[in-house]
Amino acid sequence: MAGTSRSGDVWTRPRGGRRPKLTREAIVETAIKIADAERLDAVSIRRIASELGVRAMSLYTHIDAKEDLLDLMYDEVAQEVLIKGELPDDWREAMLQIARREREVGVKHPWMFELARRAPRVGPNGLRHAEQSLAAAARLTDDLESMLAIVTTIDHYMLGYTLREQNAHDVGENGLQRAQASLLEQEYVRKLLETGEFPHLKPLFEAGVHGRENFEQGLNWLLDGIEHEYGGK
Template sequence: MWARDAARRRPKLTREAIVAAAVGIADAEGVDAVSIRRVATELGARAMSLYTHIERKEDLLDLMADEVTKEILIPGELPGDWREAISAIARSTRAAMRRHPWLAEVVSRRPGVGPNALRHVEQSLAALSDPRIRPEWRPSIVSAVDDYTLGFVIRETLRRETPARYGWDPGERDAFIRSFLGEPGVAEEFPNLAPLLAGDAPRAADADADAADDEFERGLRWLLDGMARDLLPE
């Protein structure tokens, strides 16, 4: 009797609940841990019951990616200056991808065509509504900023996860490379790399979150400086 009553009081299974549970699993354990069966277990439901809402895992991944893409959207009005506006979107993109490291992997192998992905593209194009920027240039600018941001996040995610995944940190990596460069005749083959690894401390961007922020902002500024020089009239 009590079991039947508990079953009747079980919260109704919804697509939103399924996606939220899957996002939680991916955030904690990585996207490979996500499966229909695992999500069902998390929700206290039978796997077959999820198939009334989600037909296959690939659909679930698309829904997950689009759900967290909502976090990228800038609320309210964008800054009036195109550089400030597109920079705000790039920072928001990086922040969301740092909260959900699996997102970079999913969007790199599946096209983002959900409503929030489209809203992100629309907002990015709106950020470039400066009349001096020709409309046909705007998609290329958006792609370049997205590519820079995605590449940066992938690299810093690897930096952050390498110790846990592979058992060594950036300082140990650099020490290994230095020992290789110290072999007779090897350093001469890498005259530009060897000076970067002099000393025992890991590079600042590997060791300090503030340094990574500075590195991101500097690279973004270089990218936008180049665009401004190349695309905008004097």
């Protein structure tokens, strides 16, 4: 039955179909718009077909299965992460540009991280992004293991920060501040803080400090440590 197999790579398969408005590009673009507006769970073959005004089965002329569509969506967005033109000669500036772009795209398409957990197959744009990241690290060291470690470490920081940023956005403006205030309204929390067991946490709560994070500051701290480790070029 159409749509039940995933043979070969979706990027190298022939593109079928005769309808001018029903192309692989249109299908992927529509799926991304749905995911951006309503999250990944809203993406389905039937929903995309409805948006495009075609029968659901006609989409299988262009894709074999929904998993193929998810791979194509991920790789299409990976293209947005790519730095256009030549990377800066300075490794630090190159890494800053890449990390900033990753975060911008992640905020724009929050479903990307959900897809990443499903381990999508890497497409051509994903490979290009990995190549750019390694090229930036190669400006600091030519050791392959170190290059990969640098890229992975920065990716982990970017991912962790962006996920926290998305969570804060989900709870609304000043959501973290409200959550902290809610804790202080709980009698058992107030009593625990008064025991003296939390000499650092208590003044933090009392001062109303609630995660005033700065992506650039944290990223530069991380790059400082990496640069100190390898000594620069």
